[in-house]
Amino acid sequence: MTPITAHAALSPAERAAYGKAARERAPRSGHGRFETDRERPDPVEVLEGQSATRVPELVPIRYGRMLESPFRFYRGAAALMAMDLWSLPATELTVQLCGDAHLLNFRLLASPERHLVFDINDFDETLAGPFEWDVKRLAASFAIAGRHNGFSAAEQDGAVHACVRAYRTRMREFAAMPTLDVWYAQDDADRVRALLASSMSKRARRRTAAATAKARTRTHLRAFAKLTRVTSEGRRIAPDPPLVTPLRDLLTDPSDDRQEKLLRNVLEGYARTLSSERRFLLRRYRLVDMARKVVGVGSVGTRCWILLLLGKGDDDPLLLQAKEAQESVLAGPTADLGHENQGRRVVTGQRLIQTTSDIFLGWTHAVGLDGVGRDFYVRQLWDWKGIARPDTMEPDMLRLFAHLCGGGLARAHARSGDPVAIAAYLGGSDRFDRALADFAQAYADQNERDAEALAAAVASGRVSATAM
Template identity: 75%
Template sequence: MTTPTAFTASLPPAERAAYGRKARERAPRSCHGWYEAGQRRDDPVGLLERQSGERVPALVPIRYGRMLESPFRFYRGAAAVMAADLAPLPSSGLQVQLCGDAHPMNFRLLASPERRLVFDINDFDETLPGPFEWDVKRLAAGFVIAARANGFSAKEQNRTVRACVRAYRERMREFAGMPALDIWYAQDDADHVGQLLAAEAEEEAGHRLRDAAAKARTRTHSRAFAKLTRVTAEGRRIAPDPPLITPLGDLLADPSEARREEELRSLVNGYARTLQPERRHLLRHYRLVDMARKVVGVGSVGTRCWVLLLLGRDDDDPLLLQAKEASESVLAPHTGGERHDNQGRRVVTGQRLIQTTSDIFLGWTHVTGLDGKGRDFYVRQLWDWKGIARPETMGPGLLSLFARLCGACLARAHARSGDPVALAAYLGGGDRFDRALAEFAQSYADQNERDHEALAAACRSDRITAARL
């Protein structure tokens, strides 16, 4: 994977700043406020249908059903639609390693390998190098959509977006003056977040953070083990909850799935070879005892996702892994960038580049399926101190604070992979970029509502089938 900063990293700071300011000539900051669907815009339902063609057919209706629940849920599943909409817009040309799906629900509390809670990005399925503003625009529009779902006024919606983008811009200016190693080591741990909330004198926010941190610490592999497994005559096995969780044994009842176990065992063996030696040694302490297909998320529904139950010394020594299919990034058709020999490796490499702390069991593999098709997967632990934000439960003040946290977090991710000096120079010290993104977010939220209605119309006309689960 090519480092996005390859061109500017070796230049003196003054030249890097000049490079950033010159980018305003090809994409003035005010131009980012414009969005209007072109006459040749792709049919959003058609884009989703093309994605669905590569997924497990029986699960696709669940994806549509979840996306139909609200415009915000539709947005979470429509990264491909937005990527196609962003591609024709003016580009700054300032490259970073993009998250690729930087909506508000993909920022959360996570556990570091040192067992500290940190606030970071959590989804990298679409990661790829690209213009920094694509991530910022997806995050900004997501906050308007979330704010609308909460019944906020237009003024409150704009205040939330501008808080997010201002935090991104101001933190990027901080990173522009920092040594590279200090940027790399920077983290947003729970204590830092708590100090920010205390400085804002937000008692409710501080209370919510403490509750979220406490809840995150309960979301351990042991709790996942207790929730997802049961005792059987053969020992601990994954408990069925079809169609959301379907153990391998139930799938093997279908003759077409007869070789599935062999396929999945090869998945684990191939994955182990991608781990660092000491972590591969740790994995050898566990044996694979059961597997199940699992439905995850919104946009990911229908991709092949497996829960793997491994046991160590005994039934009280579990390890739960999630192996998730990795397809080509939705950004790839629009970036003209490099292609990857393994999409799971793309996800893992991008995650390690922009996330401050990664799961010790993060790896990838390639499997040839029963249909003869090769598929890539990335693997990580299932649950591990994850605290999920709930924007739909936040009032205007709290949502603005959460937006600030997300904006600052995204700046840190981009500063690690891009050139913070050039980015800060492009953004400047004023609020022109902030105001432009607030305009864009409103326009794109309108478009998202139209696309959500288009999916609903496709369901009413029986073009697609949706299942509410």
């Protein structure tokens, strides 16, 4: 994929002309068309290809979670959509993509200044690519969520239109702003409430206030209380296999010293990627335990570790999550050049897209108990995260949430891409909005067919699935 290109040497008029010229490569109305051909790979084979590099005993959990609903399947099927996106005409208006921009990857997060902000949360698949790939994945997620809720086609389209219209109109706002103002722009909780207040019912306002308050309770201390217990050796991670398995329980020989070596290597390698003042802060803590954890839907089966560190005592914890970073599904038929460490790719993309990132965000490379070296990125576990519940939303609330997500995605893309060129491509009409609504419905159909293929594979015994 063409790398992100700086347009500082071009005038605004030249950048706008560049954006409009992209309509010849990929007409706006053409984004509404989505069809697959006979050469499209078997979706189960694609999923099994991913599973080949994952922890074998955890793969059935991944499939079990994906089969819970078409929306859950969609969350775990980023590789399938990436394959489909590669087959479509592209604008070549490049940004740093989230790579998995479905609606549940937008949430309330804590800034280092301890303010709540609304932002993208997941960057496992981040990579440079055409801006519309993220917009299409986000738009389709609202159609699929609307179907899951039993909404009418018109109500589903209403959410998609709200999402894409917010993206387009906010991108036009960013195109008119000074460069630094674009970079500093953020959606804090107060702005979100003010933005939605005039359109929300009293019930919706109460739910929004409750969600904000709940996000503030999802701190590292709450995670600490939930995930640990006091033992004869002190505070340690509590086992809950197969979802949480302490490293000591994965070793068959209690005298095996690989545990201590692995713990030390992971932390030391990661610490070297932090800035000096954050390395100083990290040194205030000592590492006491580590456990393998099952996370998400699409990530199930990748190696994910939680690290328990303690400061002044058992009541002064720091919980870190070290998650395996594999090559982005968006790399497609081209090599992901320029990333010697996939964890670094994730961290670099996150810092470029997010308005403010976790102070402990870093990466490392570690050799596991199986002797295989893997890339990881590291961040805090549970730090003021407010997660949306689309299955409980009425059509008007889903539409409002879609508006927030579309605007948030535009802000992320404006930081890394050229808002002038993208805004010029999108234009002032709703042509792109209407096309994306058609695409979202067509892709929701494809998503259902792919989910049915996985269900059939489970029923035939071709693959195994475990409900958990």
